[in-house]
Amino acid sequence: MKNILNAPFVREMCKTAANMYRLGWDERNGGNISYLLNEKEVAEYLDLNAVLRTIPLMGVNAGEFDVTPLVGKIFIVTGTGKYFKNVEDDPETNLGIVRIVKNGVELLWGYKDGGRTTSELPAHLMCHMARLNADPENRVVIHSHPTNLLAMTYVHELDTERFTHTLWQMSTECIVVFPDGVEVLPWMLCGTNEIGAATAEKMTRARVAVWAMHGVYGAGRSLDETFGLIETVEKAAQIYMLTKNCERINTITDAQLKELAEFFGVDYRKGILNL
Numbered sequence: 001m002k003n004i005l006n007a008p009f010v011r012e013m014c015k016t017a018a019n020m021y022r023l024g025w026d027e028r029n030g031g032n033i034s035y036l037l038n039e040k041e042v043a044e045y046l047d048l049n050a051v052l053r054t055i056p057l058m059g060v061n062a063g064e065f066d067v068t069p070l071v072g073k074i075f076i077v078t079g080t081g082k083y084f085k086n087v088e089d090d091p092e093t094n095l096g097i098v099r100i101v102k103n104g105v106e107l108l109w110g111y112k113d114g115g116r117t118t119s120e121l122p123a124h125l126m127c128h129m130a131r132l133n134a135d136p137e138n139r140v141v142i143h144s145h146p147t148n149l150l151a152m153t154y155v156h157e158l159d160t161e162r163f164t165h166t167l168w169q170m171s172t173e174c175i176v177v178f179p180d181g182v183e184v185l186p187w188m189l190c191g192t193n194e195i196g197a198a199t200a201e202k203m204t205r206a207r208v209a210v211w212a213m214h215g216v217y218g219a220g221r222s223l224d225e226t227f228g229l230i231e232t233v234e235k236a237a238q239i240y241m242l243t244k245n246c247e248r249i250n251t252i253t254d255a256q257l258k259e260l261a262e263f264f265g266v267d268y269r270k271g272i273l274n275l
């Protein structure tokens with residue numbers, strides 16, 4: 001067996017959490033990451049028959065939440081109450097590798113101090129199911145509290161089309177990086193079935209769902225891609241917040257946004273540009 005601490009997926013989780021912390025997006029225990037792993041790759045590091053313990057899913061009503069499509073799948077997931085700041089120094093306490101079973105997960109590695117999966121795991125699993133339907137190669141769901149995006153939800157209308165339009169205008173790369181736009185949810189209680197189901201519904205149309213006055217959910221094929229997606233949305237929100245109270249004398253026009261999308265060959269979301 002190879003040493004799990006050297007596994008690329010553990011190293012990548014450590015680096016991603018460290019970067020997100022460094023950027024100020026994940027204060028205290030804010031944020032969580034789940035990453036669907038390849039079973040064969042995990043088997044190089046762990047005995048897949050050695051279950052350390054079983055952990056029930058928290059905050060969900062089993063009858064309302066059908067996890068069947070994910071049963072048997074293995075994820076690496078940040079722990080509940082754990083700080084992104086500490087993941088890199090002690091991955092075995094702050095991360096867990098779990099296999100999904102009906103109504104819970106089997107722990108294969110990690111949560112060394114008796115910990116459990118993030119309280120947002122039901123929302124993550126619902127999002128994974130929604131994204132796997134849209135893109136069979138989706139692997140990652142990240143929840144985070146990026147500062148400027150959060151600030152923007154206090155001062156911008158919480159309308160998916162208008163919010164997306166504003167972000168697309170904030171830098172030339174935006175419509176190319178997130179042509180599917182961002183979906184916006186109103187403030188909702190987190191850690192519940194309801195917000196998980198609402199986020200997953202949004203994720204049938206876009207890889208980014210903004211939680212007003214809370215943060216963001218992003219999804220993608222790799223940790224790098226998902227991190228880069230959130231990073232690009234956050235950068236756009238930062239430009240918005242930096243320019244909101246200035247007299248704006250230049251902008252990217254809708255015709256230019258269309259030109260960009262066509263040049264880079266992306267299928268951008270319709271109903272947002274006024275052409």
Ligand code: 2HA
Pocket residue numbers: 029030031032081118119120143190191
């Ligand atoms: O897990 O960010 O929304 C901490 C959170 C909950």
Ligand code: ZN
Pocket residue numbers: 030031143144145190214215
């Ligand atoms: Zn949060």
